[in-house]
């Protein structure tokens with residue numbers, strides 16, 4: 001059972017320490033806010049919100065970081081390590097890495113102009129990473145596949161559409177939207193596809209694979225509802241974005257979030273709290289890591 005007052009007596013300065021570090025990181029690089037939000041999602045969807053995504057691969061062991069889709073894609077682990085060092089300096093071995101990640105995700109959304117919410121706390125950290133990243137949805141997913149991946153985590157279709165709105169910030173690599181802009185999808189705005197081709201070559205395997213494009217073509221560094229307005233004009237970057245508005249059962253939810261910023265933020269904050277509640281370790285389970293990138297020795 002998580003509680004928003006979990007650190008009120010054991011570490012009253014925990015939340016303010018995290019917030020100032022996140023604000024500093026996002027003002028030096030706006031994209032970092034997006035990277036931290038995604039890191040929390042990738043933590044929670046793989047064996048629960050237990051900080052396992054933060055464990056660095058060592059030697060021949062490939063945990064979550066070296067596995068698809070994290071490898072050469074997730075970012076911000078260094079920022080979390082740095083926040084952990086600052087939190088350890090005020091409260092020794094009290095605040096878990098999984099909680100730091102959940103709070104950092106919220107503070108990132110706020111730093112980019114999005115809504116705030118109260119984060120339930122008390123997660124503990126895993127003592128291993130299974131590398132079992134198969135529960136993370138792929139950008140090639142159909143609507144039915146997205147619904148199944150979220151429903152497996154007890155998140156309903158409205159939660160799924162709302163959480164996808166996190167793609168109002170951040171960037172994606174060419175290899176993840178290439179087939180969509182070179183004829184693989186018909187539900188894409190033609191001028192939008194052409195403009196993306198300039199920085200994303202059709203040939204695979206070269207350095208162009210990692211060329212970046214913003215997930216929200218309109219306001220890439222603002223946490224707003226323009227992601228949904230992009231979908232209305234077939235300007236979703238990923239295949240898995242545009243399937244949310246493709247003459248299917250989620251079209252009306254997309255229209256609602258596109259026309260009402262408050263409907264979106266209400267659904268998004270509700271869904272973030274639900275996502276942050278996926279199978280946490282609590283009580284005496286797991287540990288409080290001293291360093292987020294490795295288990296205690």
Ligand code: HEM
Nearest residue numbers: 034035038041073137138139163166170171172173176240
């Ligand atoms: C619905 C299923 C989802 C799929 C298929 C998906 C897929 C992806 C892909 C392929 C990228 C680009 C990665 C790269 O090219 O390196 C990405 C980026 C991102 N995703 Fe998702 N995602 C999904 C849901 C979510 C959710 C639920 C969140 C958070 C609540 C989220 C937050 C982000 C953010 C913020 C970025 C940009 C990260 C950065 O710029 O560093 N995504 N996602």
